[in-house]
Amino acid sequence: MISKETIDKVFDAARVEEVLGDFVQLKKSGSNFKGLSPFSDERTPSFMVSPVKQIWKDFSSGKGGNVVAFLMEHEHYTYPEAIKYLAKKYNIEVEETEQTNEAKEKASERESMYLVSEFAQKNFQNNLKTTEPGKAIGGTYFKERGFTRETIDKFKLGYSLDEWDAFTKEALGKGYQLEFLEKTGLTIIKKKEGTTEKRMFDRFKGRVMFPIHSMSGRVLGFGGRILTNDKKAAKYLNSPESDIYHKSKVLYGIYHAKQAIAKQDNCYLVEGYTDVIQFHQSGIENVVASSGTALTSEQIRLINRLTKNITVLFDGDAAGLRASLRGIDLILEQGMNVKVCTFPEGQDPDSFARAHTDSELKEFLDQNATDFIRFKASLLVKDAKNDPIKKADTIREIVNSIYKIPDRIQREVYVQECSRIMDISEDVLYNTLAQLGNKEVAEANKKHKEEQKKNTFNVVKDAESTASGKINQLDELEKAIIGILLFHGDKTETFNDVVLEEDEEGNMIENEVKVDMKVYEKIFLDLQTDEIEFANTDFNEIYNILIECFNVEGALKMDDFLQKLSFKQNAVVVDILMNEEKYALSNWESKDILVKDKDMSVRLLVFQTISMLRLKLLNMLVDSIHEAIGANNNASMDQMEDIKNYWSLRKILSDRFGLVTNTTFYN
Structure with a gap:
């Protein structure tokens, strides 16, 4: 486990624009940076990096997050690996407890292959520097090529001993599993004919070794050059394709x-x-x-x-x-x-x-x-x-x-x-x-017609999906509340609240009072009062984590907050942060939710968003009652009473907050 102190130091030191700039060419665009997506094939930049918010968003793939999320997505690092990479980049000493054998066994298969490859690189490098065959054969070859000691160290060049299983035995002796030695192609396993006995061979026996690195420096595979005149053996031999090494997606150097x-x-x-x-x-x-x-x-x-x-x-x-x-x-x-x-x-x-x-x-x-x-x-x-x-x-x-x-x-x-x-x-x-253009158009039209034939049955599905677009209103409203918390959660506002008081005659009447409170407190109290829980499970989890962060710290520490989210939840939050205007009320019309006042303060923004959420939930309740009534329209007295009460509540909310809605209620 990496200590919390180390993680905090890493997040304090790491700059998202610096780290991502090692993988993507970024150009200044206002207060942000832009570049080509590293996750998709594009010619127009849609990859945005925000130095102010210390987050990134890839609009072509929908991915986004903080600097650690990028390394985990792009380099397939685990969380600890990403932290270690950043610690190394910023010269931060990593404090961690010794990894147990049980923890090693739980490491992913992919990670195990990386570890085996890393060990192999060090083993070959050590052979070159310390063994007599390594110095005499491998060292002589590199010297003949004119490579200096600094160059050899820079590219981690090495030598695989000219013995059938020297490397495999060394790796097994160090606790590395034969399964991953085989999957990386470092070891070849063959069965003896007519028996169940297996024999192990080093793939790169007697070759000088060139480690092949990813863009972030991880060892993916190897190229090995034979130094003898054996006509039956290939001059150069590469690692086979594996989960971590795809020859067509890698460039040496x-x-x-x-x-x-x-x-x-x-x-x-x-x-x-x-x-x-x-x-x-x-x-x-x-x-x-x-x-x-x-x-x-x-x-x-x-x-x-x-x-x-x-x-x-x-x-x-x-x-x-x-x-x-x-x-x-x-x-x-x-x-x-x-x-x-x-x-x-x-x-x-x-x-x-x-x-x-x-x-x-x-x-x-x-x-x-x-x-x-x-x-x-x-x-x-x-x-x-x-x-x-x-x-x-x-x-x-x-x-x-x-x-x-x-x-x-x-x-x-x-x-x-x-x-x-x-x-x-x-x-x-x-x-x-x-x-050439006409030929291409003709071929494209032919392909399109063929696709149309294949997808005939998808037409109805697409139509249904278009018709059901309005069901996303609830998602948009829940997402908007998350947006308010992200941008304004720790602000103190003066809210108008309604309290029930007893008049001189003993009647209960509504009175408006002004209350100073944090935005997150107001939202939490309103939703708690109505016992509202987000329908979208990811949004609900994000909301609960946000409220917890505000309650503990009084403010939102973005790095700490993002660390608590899943990849999917991370993408939702970054989408909101990088599209500030997307969830403003001036855009509700596109969601079939209408408002009267577009020039609103944070106070009014909170009131109207929660009120629209309440209205939407009321509409859904009426829909469920109408569905229960069925086509024969035989409603019970209780059902009619519920609809009447919901209608009254809807009218109160609409009048109080100046809301209009396109959604029809049943009379």
Whole structure:
């Protein structure tokens, strides 16, 4: 358990804009910051961060919360892990009790896989530094690559001993479970033929190791390079897909590069581990690798959160260049700006960086990075030469790429550039683009019709859902009360209250009196008097926690409050906090709830919101009686009396607080 003192220090020190800025490129927007959602694919920023309130809201996915909630959502951290991450970031010492064996057993499967991977990284790193084979074989290899000790430590490079089960035995001896060693792919288990006996093998036996980190620095998997000339073994071997490692969603080096990418507003994209490491050693840190796999949309979106600009670096292999054109089209589809830089034939980013000084490398990149259309045109024109048919195919291929660009102005600029380079009229290029558009529209219409056939039975369901939109009035009113408590709960207001007093003749009469009290006290007393409990269970839980916080502290400490909520409840609260105007009474008309006065104080806001809640509940009571009466309309005397009383109460409330309602009562 992490001590409360440590948690309090973390929340005091952590700034939501600083922490989230490590994962999302944020730009100032008034008093807030905006960025692209890290949870969905979007081109227009809908991710909002509020430094004042120390919360964030992702309007595309509906997620939101404080800084810890972000780490738990984005990095899949447990609560303690998120606190430890922040403590490390802000140099806060973590005070905690020793974790018991029972607590370890209860750790989630996913967390167990992270722990096994972390142990493996330390084990391989230790082998490299302290064992004779590690120093002689792994150390020599890294030295030949020109890697310094600082670079090796930075990227946590290591060595897996050339023994069948050295790592597995070490892990089991330290208490790690074989189940998770197998699930992470670190250990391979095979059965002996004709027996139930199992044999265990280290997957990365005799390889130098490259840990693959998430954007937050967690070890997801490994890449291992063999150092012998064994033709049967793969030169590079990666961890298999697992619950924590998805090759298509990971970029090697993103953890070490993210800040430099955002700062430089550009990302260099290379192919291999050593390319990334060598560039870092040369002072160029805004570089990541696709780790030898075909570039995917998920990988591009990782970069897109940090910058709109990618420079793709290719070696001089012509065949490899052709194969990489598809990756450029994928980048264009994401609305990003693409440049391409090719190295001289026979060289790759790693070898070129080793053969040149840091300044020469930077100068080469600056001078040779060219726009994608010039690169693609020059590459394809070489193949076409003087063949008109091949030239036509080349132009179509370039137009296909231009068509993938979502920005119309940028698309037009590229059309003009293509026209100039390929010596063809812009009209022909625009006509070709239009044909592509028509084809896409036709395909989309066909797909839409097919979907309509499949979803025929959903029409009635959709109609019912539209017709039942008004049933959300109660949710909106309950949410509005939570909003009042969040924004005004600790304010003291002068409320008009009605008390029953006895006159001189002994009759009970209503008198208005003025009472000074906190907003949260007034709301609590009113709801208690009417014995009103929120219908929505999440809202009810949030309300009770709010009242408890106010009663204990006298004011709302947002960090403490948010820590007590579930993820779902957290999202509700953040939605209210980031949409202050959404629950103002000036918007009740959209909910079929009408008010007379829109220029209202907090006092009137409280009165009218609670009164509208009462009215809504009264309407629902009458509805339930009407349903009980049924179609034959045979109401009992008690039922008629109840309806009459509810009607009278409704009229009193409406007159007292100046309310009007569209909802019909039964007479």
